[in-house]
Structures are given as C-alpha cells and as structure tokens.
Amino acid sequence: MTDLVARNLVVKRGNATLLDDLSLSLSSPGAVALIGPNGAGKSTLLRVLAGIEAPLSGAVQVGDRRLATLSQAVRAATIGYLPQYFDPHWDLTVADLVRLGAERGAQRRSGAIESAREMFELTPLWRRRWSTLSGGERARALLAMVLVVDPPILLADEPAAALDIRHRLDVIRTLSHRGGERLSIVVVHDLDLAFRFFDRVVVVDRGRIVADAPAEALIADPLLDQVFAVRFERLKTADGWLLRAASRA
Amino acid sequence: MKVWPGLLLALAVAILVGACAGHDWATPDDLLRAIAGGPDLRSRLLVEWRIPRVLAAALVGALLGLGGTIFQGVFRNPLAEPYLLGSAGGAALGATVALLVPLAAPQSLVLPVLAFVGAWGSTVLVIGISRVSGAVDAAGMLLAGVAVAAILGALRSFLMLALSDETVSLQIVLSWVLGGVQTPTWPILGLLTAITVVCLGLALLLAGRLDVLGLGEAMATAFGLNVTRFIAIAVLAGSVVVAAAVAFGGLVAFVGLASPHIARWLVGPLHKPLMPASALVGAIVVTLADALARSALPPAEIPLGLVTAVAGGPFFIALLARRLRT
Numbered sequence: 001m002t003d004l005v006a007r008n009l010v011v012k013r014g015n016a017t018l019l020d021d022l023s024l025s026l027s028s029p030g031a032v033a034l035i036g037p038n039g040a041g042k043s044t045l046l047r048v049l050a051g052i053e054a055p056l057s058g059a060v061q062v063g064d065r066r067l068a069t070l071s072q073a074v075r076a077a078t079i080g081y082l083p084q085y086f087d088p089h090w091d092l093t094v095a096d097l098v099r100l101g102a103e104r105g106a107q108r109r110s111g112a113i114e115s116a117r118e119m120f121e122l123t124p125l126w127r128r129r130w131s132t133l134s135g136g137e138r139a140r141a142l143l144a145m146v147l148v149v150d151p152p153i154l155l156a157d158e159p160a161a162a163l164d165i166r167h168r169l170d171v172i173r174t175l176s177h178r179g180g181e182r183l184s185i186v187v188v189h190d191l192d193l194a195f196r197f198f199d200r201v202v203v204v205d206r207g208r209i210v211a212d213a214p215a216e217a218l219i220a221d222p223l224l225d226q227v228f229a230v231r232f233e234r235l236k237t238a239d240g241w242l243l244r245a246a247s248r249a
Numbered sequence: 250m251k252v253w254p255g256l257l258l259a260l261a262v263a264i265l266v267g268a269c270a271g272h273d274w275a276t277p278d279d280l281l282r283a284i285a286g287g288p289d290l291r292s293r294l295l296v297e298w299r300i301p302r303v304l305a306a307a308l309v310g311a312l313l314g315l316g317g318t319i320f321q322g323v324f325r326n327p328l329a330e331p332y333l334l335g336s337a338g339g340a341a342l343g344a345t346v347a348l349l350v351p352l353a354a355p356q357s358l359v360l361p362v363l364a365f366v367g368a369w370g371s372t373v374l375v376i377g378i379s380r381v382s383g384a385v386d387a388a389g390m391l392l393a394g395v396a397v398a399a400i401l402g403a404l405r406s407f408l409m410l411a412l413s414d415e416t417v418s419l420q421i422v423l424s425w426v427l428g429g430v431q432t433p434t435w436p437i438l439g440l441l442t443a444i445t446v447v448c449l450g451l452a453l454l455l456a457g458r459l460d461v462l463g464l465g466e467a468m469a470t471a472f473g474l475n476v477t478r479f480i481a482i483a484v485l486a487g488s489v490v491v492a493a494a495v496a497f498g499g500l501v502a503f504v505g506l507a508s509p510h511i512a513r514w515l516v517g518p519l520h521k522p523l524m525p526a527s528a529l530v531g532a533i534v535v536t537l538a539d540a541l542a543r544s545a546l547p548p549a550e551i552p553l554g555l556v557t558a559v560a561g562g563p564f565f566i567a568l569l570a571r572r573l574r575t
Contacts, residue, residue: 052470076473083471089325089463090518100460104472 020207031179077105101145309498314531317505338401343367368492428554503561
C-alpha cells in the first residue's frame, strides 16, 4: 500500500505564505476530501503532493521513498493528478490524449487503454477532438487519461466544479469509489458532496490543517462555520446531514 | 487524395516548376537532356546552377518548416515565429561580420559558420537572461528574445554603416539579410541534405515530448516531463535547425510560421506526423517562392525573403484575426 505523508511543508510566493508548516498523513486505501475557503492553500498542497511544485522546506514521503528522489517516470505512474483546469494547447483526439496518459511511467500494461476506454464509456467519442466535447465528455476523457495507468495515488483538484449536477455526481462518485482500494484525495468545493461521499474530511485554512476527522464527526463541528465565515444550519435528512449556509449576522 | 502521396507529388511538381523557371524558361525536355549529361552550354548551366539552387531552396524550406514546428511546439503558441528567440538576429549579425570583415578563411566557409555561431549564441543568451531573471517559461523567453533581437538588429545596422566602403558593397549584405538561397556546389548540396536529414531526426526525437508539453506545464510535469529542462533542450535543437536554414537561405520570413499551420490542417496536431509534413510544406512553399523570385522581374532577382513576407504577412494577419475573434 502506498501511503502519502507530508512533513512540515512551507511554500511562499512573494510575501504570501501559501503553506505554513503543514503536515498531513494519508494512508492507503482511503477517500479523503480536502475542503477550505478560496485561497486556503488546497491547490498548492495538491501540487506539492503531486511533485509539480517543490516546497521551500519540508518533504513528501510516498510509501517508503521521498517524493523528490523518485524518477520522473515512477512519480508519474505512482501519482495521478487531475488539474482544476485542463485545456490542451493542441486539439488532440480522445484516443491521442488517453495514449499520452498511458505512455507515461516505465512499464506499460497491455490492454490498459482499451479498459480505460470501456470504463469511461469513451468508445463513441474515441476519434473526436477535444474542442468538440461537452463538459461532461471532457471530464470523462480527462479521468481516462489520468487513470489509464491505474496510479496507486490520485490527487484531484476540483475536477467537477464546473459540471452540471449529474456529471458532478458521476465524477465525485468515481473519485471517492477509488478510495475503496487506493488512495484518492480530492479537493471538493461542494461541502455536501464532501461529507456524503468521503470517509475522511481535511479542512485547510490559511496554509494549515485546521481539522482532520471522519466526515460524520466533523459535520457538527462549529469550526466549519468559523473557517468558511458563514453560519451553517444543519438539516437532518433521511441518510445524513445537509448544510445550509447563511451570512453571518 | 491521401495526404502523404499528395504532399510528395506537390513537392515533385514544385521542384519541376522551379527547375524550369528563370530568366530563361526551360522545358522539361531541356531538363531531361541536362540531367542526361547534355554537352551544350544550356544543359551545363542547368545542372551546375539552376538544379542545385532549386534543390537547396527545397531543403532550406524543409528546415524552416521543421524549425517553425519545434518553436511553436515549445511555446505552445501557433503564432510563435522561429525568429522570435533572437536566433535569426544572431545569425544575421554573424553573417554581416563574415561579409564585411576581411578574414583569412574563404567567405563560403566563414559565413555559414558565423551564422551558426550567431544563432546559437543569441539563443543561449536569451535562455541565460530568462534564467537569471527567473522566468524560464515560454513567455519569459519570448520577451527576452524580442529584446535580444532588437539589440542584435541595431548592432548589425551599425556594422553595416561603419564597415562598408567602396570595396565591400552593402548590396551583398542586404541581399543576404533580405533572404535568398545561394547556389551551392554539388558537395555543399550534399552537406545541406545531410544537415536536413539530421535535423529531421532531431525533430522526431522531440516529437513525443512536445505532445506531452502541449497538455500544459502542470499536466506535463504530472506526466513525468522535466518541463524546464525539456524546454531548454528543445529551444537549442530548434535554433540549430533555424541556424542551418538561415546559413543557407538568409532571412526568409513567415515560412516557419505558415508551414506548421498548413501541415496541421493536413495531418493533425500530433508532432510525429507533423514534423515531416511541415518539412514537406516548407519545401514546397520555398521552392515555389524561389521560382517566383528568380523569374518574375527578369533580369533582376527579387529577394526571396520579400516574396515570402508579402505572401506570408497576410497569412499571419488572417491567423491573428481568427484567433482574436474566437
């Protein structure tokens, strides 16, 4: 099992401290939602965990290896990264994109491309170019190109934020479902989806982890109201709680 | 029609047209007689002057097409011009020195070498500047390239004013700077062919990673590409290709911009098929432009760079307009 551990991460940009001595331990398997207000440092944390950005100090441990010592190919095959915005510069076909995803990493599994095509129902879109795809189709193509190598760790940065509710549910369900066997860490904007689909919720605020607990324990915590600077009403539903936000008086 | 046979056929036709075109138009029969070793003066002129010139034009065009494709891939900007990084400005400066400063070695050797050194040096300078200023991304290099190109252009103008006298004609420098394929000897043509083949190989080596880079820097890094290092390598490779083109063809505008576009319409944006397709399109374009340059205003010859600029400028403006509209 490939665990992911961050120790004392510091990231600064100019005078701003984006990550402030942040430590976090994520064990595999598991589905973890990262939540927090805008500018809390969620995206930066994900980029550092993915090895896209190097921290000023601190280190990331992947299994029993340090992330910085992994070869590019091993890192690419071990950690899947779904960016917040993805728009390729050239108008490639779905087939080309998934093939580029499959060609990263050292070993190639035979049949990986075909099974990704089946799993994400891309067969009818296979020869279509990116610019002709709808938002939901793009999300499926992006998931296929990242998951085609079946990485043990998946880091997803709100990939569903711009989708309509049905596609958002599909994507979030796919990502949280992966947490059953692998490690799936997802920045989630929609708090109800975070508490409903993830085992564990981590709250990031001002570059620090301010709460880290099972979803059902955290939802009642008044800290949520404080971090998001609103007043939450907690409404009981048939299968859990629903949060309704109101401006603070 | 299939794309590849179509491109090859178009190139063959362009070379045939180019070989016929001139102050004094030849017929395909004349060409056949010349290639078969006809002893008359006309045949000898065709074999020793016109045919090597036409083939050199095609190879220079191929190099420009490759250079443009590499630079557009690196900058992920279809409006990127191979000359933006200052390599052309450096090459022109090197060539100006070769033409104006009396040196011990023969000019036919010194000019390509100094053009190479100039192109390479200015590209390294641009990378150095952007690295020192901490902006080793595409935009940072592009801006550094524009500044370096402006400085090199001013230096070249100064050299032209200061060093030219009655013995060295500015005409020679100008005709080179304005672009024009020199007529090579057959051994030099062989060398140019070898250089072009090597450059094609180099471009194909970069192709897969250019595709990955096109996914965006974050995604490319997540896919295991060392983006900073690859951009530096690809820029150097691209400037080798552009330097070779400039050394043999002077400053020929817009072919490096237009060829990758036309090739992308034909074979799509993946770089592996794009490289040879863009080289073929560049070869066709320059061969035809050179034929026009030699034959439109006899007995004068229009500089090739002016022909491609007049034809390519509107192409660039149309691309820009379409891009701004969407």
